[in-house]
Amino acid sequence: LGLSDSMRGPTLMDLKDLINEDVSAVSSTFALRAFGGLVGCFISGSMLDSISPSSRYIFIAVAYFVLSFCTLYLPYSPNLLVMQIVSVIFGLFNGSFHTATNPLLLRIWQGRNSSPYMYAMHFFFGAGALLSPIVARPFLREDVVGEIFDENGNEMFHGEETFHGENSSFWSIRTLYPIIGISMFLAIPGYIYYFVQELRIEKNKTMEKAEKGSNEIVEERNISSCKKGCLIILMAFFYFTFAGLEMSFRTFTSAFAVSSSLNLTRHQAADVLAVFYCTFAAFRAMIIPLSAFASPTLILWSSLSMLSVATVSLSIWAETSLFCLKIGVALAGAGVASIFASGMLWVKNIIPVTNKVGAVLTMSCSIASQVYCMVIGSYIESQPMVFMHLMTVTMMALVVSFGLANIVATSVRRGWRKHVV
Numbered sequence: 001l002g003l004s005d006s007m008r009g010p011t012l013m014d015l016k017d018l019i020n021e022d023v024s025a026v027s028s029t030f031a032l033r034a035f036g037g038l039v040g041c042f043i044s045g046s047m048l049d050s051i052s053p054s055s056r057y058i059f060i061a062v063a064y065f066v067l068s069f070c071t072l073y074l075p076y077s078p079n080l081l082v083m084q085i086v087s088v089i090f091g092l093f094n095g096s097f098h099t100a101t102n103p104l105l106l107r108i109w110q111g112r113n114s115s116p117y118m119y120a121m122h123f124f125f126g127a128g129a130l131l132s133p134i135v136a137r138p139f140l141r142e143d144v145v146g147e148i149f150d151e152n153g154n155e156m157f158h159g160e161e162t163f164h165g166e167n168s169s170f171w172s173i174r175t176l177y178p179i180i181g182i183s184m185f186l187a188i189p190g191y192i193y194y195f196v197q198e199l200r201i202e203k204n205k206t207m208e209k210a211e212k213g214s215n216e217i218v219e220e221r222n223i224s225s226c227k228k229g230c231l232i233i234l235m236a237f238f239y240f241t242f243a244g245l246e247m248s249f250r251t252f253t254s255a256f257a258v259s260s261s262l263n264l265t266r267h268q269a270a271d272v273l274a275v276f277y278c279t280f281a282a283f284r285a286m287i288i289p290l291s292a293f294a295s296p297t298l299i300l301w302s303s304l305s306m307l308s309v310a311t312v313s314l315s316i317w318a319e320t321s322l323f324c325l326k327i328g329v330a331l332a333g334a335g336v337a338s339i340f341a342s343g344m345l346w347v348k349n350i351i352p353v354t355n356k357v358g359a360v361l362t363m364s365c366s367i368a369s370q371v372y373c374m375v376i377g378s379y380i381e382s383q384p385m386v387f388m389h390l391m392t393v394t395m396m397a398l399v400v401s402f403g404l405a406n407i408v409a410t411s412v413r414r415g416w417r418k419h420v421v
Helices: 002-006 012-018 023-050 053-076 080-108 115-139 173-185 188-204 208-221 225-259 266-290 296-317 322-336 339-348 355-379 385-420
Strands: none
Touching (some): 002 053, 002 115, 002 173, 012 023, 012 053, 012 225, 023 225, 023 355, 053 080, 053 173, 080 339, 225 322, 225 385, 266 322, 296 322, 296 339, 296 385, 339 355
16 A cells, blocks of 8 residues: 555656646645545544444455556546545545555554554555655656746657657556556455454454543543543644645655756656655655654654654755755655654543544645645746745644644643552
């Protein structure tokens, strides 16, 4: 899934060529995918708590099947409208998938230290994301030498240089996406297997005791509805700013490298994005053993500090040299690597992460993806530095939101101590 979800970034320029559109038009598919994710989060968050645990595995399997098919079909979209429809469907089931999987993992490891397993799951997503620019590189089109622009900024090609949306070579993204889609189908039998296993457990033991115990824990903690609502709102904004930042780097780093004054080729831009995913995956792997003794709070503040250095340095030096761009992008990849999982674990220590709470946080991510794609997609070709400046502002908002959430959490913990006394 990490490979499928991240492949659109390094292949963005080739996707626009397939349907003869500009980057801003194709960027609308990212926003629509995020809108679909928003709807998927809302629907799945509303229904998952009311179905049996075994049925959730079937729900995930169906969602993954649709994601696989959409990945396979995307480069064969005949026009922008079809590509947008496919993106909405992908987003709908992608949002449903993420809403279901994170709370399910926390439930599986309930009563034990779930941190290493949460980080491991997100590491494998990061590993797939790391492979995306590396795998995509041989399938990318070479830059068109005769490329010119008309007075409206639209691309025009002449003679033999014209690209008609077809590529006779095997090494094109019309081969790449089906390979990824077919490989995704291979994971579906695993969900079916665990559905059968969970169904057997349900026949021997109901889940009422576990749910009752969870409710008792909530009552013992004595969290006021006001503080709980405030914490959820702050963390929803935290995830909104985080998702906007992470999605933007994953989606627009290659386009920035091509459109900026550095004027890199598409293959060089894919290499820059590969740097982001290298540190992204490496830090997700490194955090698995570290989580045994490092708290989610410590990991979050360390990640935010690294991101702050990355975004500020990119705002200043992104267009000065390729080396500065790669260093900033590498720090950004390391900074965002563990934030999603750490944030979920941090919330779990304060309030129970039900499917509804998970849906709110995932919906915030979907909304952010929609908003940031529309904004950055409109400027990435004409004013590429808007991308980097927006990332710095987003980083500031991210730090402020988590700082306020920590204040609320501290107040909640004080209430627990008074209740115990």
